[in-house]
Amino acid sequence: MKLSKQPYKGTRDYYPADKQVQNYIFETWRKVVESFGYEEYGAPILEPLVIYAAKSGADLVNDETYRFSDRGKRDIAIRPEMTPTVARMIAAREQEVPFPARWYSIANFMRYERPQNGREREFWQLNVDMFGLESFEADIEILTITDRIMKAFGAEPKMYTIRINHRKLVDVMMKEYLDLDPIQAQLMTKLFDKKNKISAYEFRDKALEIFNENQVENGLKKIAALVSAKSLHDLPEVIRSHEIFQDIESIWRALDEAKITSLKFDITLMRGLDYYNGMVFEVFDTHPDNNRAMFGGGRYDGLTTLFGAANIPVVGFAPGATTTELFLRSHNLLPIFGSKTDVYMVVIGQEALSGAKKLADNLRQEGVAVECDTTLRKADKQIKTAVKKHIQYLLFVGEDELQEQQYTLKDTLTQQESSLSFERIVSTVKRLDS
Numbered sequence: 001m002k003l004s005k006q007p008y009k010g011t012r013d014y015y016p017a018d019k020q021v022q023n024y025i026f027e028t029w030r031k032v033v034e035s036f037g038y039e040e041y042g043a044p045i046l047e048p049l050v051i052y053a054a055k056s057g058a059d060l061v062n063d064e065t066y067r068f069s070d071r072g073k074r075d076i077a078i079r080p081e082m083t084p085t086v087a088r089m090i091a092a093r094e095q096e097v098p099f100p101a102r103w104y105s106i107a108n109f110m111r112y113e114r115p116q117n118g119r120e121r122e123f124w125q126l127n128v129d130m131f132g133l134e135s136f137e138a139d140i141e142i143l144t145i146t147d148r149i150m151k152a153f154g155a156e157p158k159m160y161t162i163r164i165n166h167r168k169l170v171d172v173m174m175k176e177y178l179d180l181d182p183i184q185a186q187l188m189t190k191l192f193d194k195k196n197k198i199s200a201y202e203f204r205d206k207a208l209e210i211f212n213e214n215q216v217e218n219g220l221k222k223i224a225a226l227v228s229a230k231s232l233h234d235l236p237e238v239i240r241s242h243e244i245f246q247d248i249e250s251i252w253r254a255l256d257e258a259k260i261t262s263l264k265f266d267i268t269l270m271r272g273l274d275y276y277n278g279m280v281f282e283v284f285d286t287h288p289d290n291n292r293a294m295f296g297g298g299r300y301d302g303l304t305t306l307f308g309a310a311n312i313p314v315v316g317f318a319p320g321a322t323t324t325e326l327f328l329r330s331h332n333l334l335p336i337f338g339s340k341t342d343v344y345m346v347v348i349g350q351e352a353l354s355g356a357k358k359l360a361d362n363l364r365q366e367g368v369a370v371e372c373d374t375t376l377r378k379a380d381k382q383i384k385t386a387v388k389k390h391i392q393y394l395l396f397v398g399e400d401e402l403q404e405q406q407y408t409l410k411d412t413l414t415q416q417e418s419s420l421s422f423e424r425i426v427s428t429v430k431r432l433d434s
Contacts, residue, residue, distance in 0.1 A: 010113075010121025012322075020337040022124070025321050025328075026106050029126040032149045036141065038102040038128060043085045045108070049075040051084040054306050064111040078110045082127040082318065083275065083300065090131050091309035099132025099312075118292065118323050125295070129316030131304075136247055138315045139279045139299060140254045146283060146297075146317055147260045153324070154333045160294075161284045163266040164251075167276050167298070168244045173267070177238050178222055184210050193270035195227075226267050235267065251279065275300040279315065285323075290330040295319035337390075342429045343409075344386035345372040346379055348398035355402040359422070366426045370395075387412065393429055 007013050014022060030040075053061045061067075066078040079085060082105060090097060105127045115121060128145060130138045143162065150160055170192075174185035187210045195203055204220065211219040222236070229235050232248060239245060255263055271280040278299030285294055297317025304312045328334045343363065347356045353374060360372040371391065373382045379396070386394055394410040401407045409425055410417045420428060 008121075010115040012120060012122070017337070021325055021334065022321055024335065024337070025324050026124075026126075028152050029106060029149060029319070030104075032152050033104045033126070033128055033145060035148075036102065036145055038104040041086070041089065041103050041105050043079075043082070043089060043105065043107070045079055046076050047079050047085055047088075049077045051088060051306070052077055052080065054084075060111075064113050066110050066112055079107075080109055080111045082107060082109070082125075083129075083316070084303065084306075086127065086129055086316075087303040087314070088307050090312060090314075091304040091307035094304070094309045094312065097131070100138070101131040102129075103131070104128045118290075118326050120322055124321040125318045126321075127316065127318045128297075129314055131312050131314045133315075134301070134313040136251050136254075136279070138313070139251055140258070142297065142315050142317055143251075143255055143281060144258055144260065146281070146319075147258075147262065149319065150262075150283070153328060155327070155331065157262045159286055159331050160262055160327070161264050161286055162260070162262050162281055163264050163269050163284060164248075164279065164281045165266055165269040166244060166248050166279050167270075168278060169239065169242070169248060169267075170270065172239055172242045172244060173226065176242070177226075177236060178219060179215065180210075184212075189270055192268045195268045229265070229267050232265050248279075271296060271298055275303050277301055281317070283319070285327050285330060287327075287330040290326050292323070294323040294327055339389050339391045340369060341371050341389065341391045342369045343371070343393045343395050343425075344382075344389070344391040345370055345395045345397055346382045346386070347373050347376065348379060348396060350376055351399045352397055352402055355399075356397040359397060359402070359407075362422065363426065366430075368426060368429050395425065 012018075034040075049061065049065070049067050052065060060080055061077075065080050068076055070076050086103060086105070090101065090103075106124065107127065108122060108124045110122050112121060113119065128142065130142060143164075146162060170189060171185070174180045174188055178185075178188065180188055188207070191203065191206050191210065198206075207220065207223060208216060225236055232245070232252065233240070235245075252263070252265075269280060269282060271282070276298045278301065280296065280298030282293045282296035285292055295318060297315070299313070299315040301313040302311045303314065304310065325334075345356055345360055347353055353376065357372055357374070360370040363370045371386075371389075373385065375382070383394060392412055394412060396408040396410070406419050406421060407425060408417055409420050409428060418424075418428070
């Protein structure tokens, strides 16, 4: 039987060049979040299915989760997200964890959904959460980190938009403004969450199905007023007069003071997961070739209570590596990557092999990354291999060089060659040469 060369549908092979891009994204994420005091954690890739069924929403559990029964006949899921897991971990040690707890992880997940550009069945993402701070200062910090991450990749404010809404404001909108009962409110919230993914006619028709006969005429007018609101102060008076509106204004002013200029209020932004109960946001790419939501987050207080712990406030977000890569490629923000290997050692002749290997090991002990070619091929073929690997330095080692302890080092970027001692090779490659 001939096996396929392709990976499982919706997953991706990371060849060395791909892994360089991924590592660059991971390193940038890690540098930014750690600068704000966040500490890294890890967790199992398998979880009991029930922790997703309890709070993440039926669509995620029934349609998108990789689920199975293990040999103990337990219902298990490959994690489709990190939020319930980190809530479980905090709940398990709520008496020991110092609050506010600033945690992050970079991990892989799986969701069974239709693969498309920027959406894979296996995906990697950064998960950033702050536990234990109820005030909107936590919301501001999370949004500030979000903006700082985008700028750390070299993005300018015009390249992305951070759209913000508040789930409590949505509750006011649904109950007090649109006058919907709980079932209608839930259906309308899900419809608003899909608004930008369906046509205006389909949105209107589905809204008509949610309203009862007495609500239809005024309901459609009210929705039109909501959708046309370009800022917080364009919202209807019944919403602006609610106390939650003051909190949102405070968040907005603080972000403005922090000079985060990519903000946009969006009353249609819901974030589909059921556990959000406060500020929610999404980051959108403004490039016409990649005009899409890249990632988002928000506040999800109370998730720890599902595990028998106290109601611990928390706010977080989770950018994905693939959507980040698409953003960087769309805006030509990816740097040019070279090899992590400093030196490719071209070994000339069987007699030089043993000495070359010792020399390579001595260089490694001085912090120089060396790949030693032990194939005994002709020098030109060894050189071609080094060029394909984009290794900057070539070091030619033969029997004469070993005896004289002087070696030819060639910089493939400048094409300059020098005859150097061991010490000079180290200082040149490590750029310590004065």
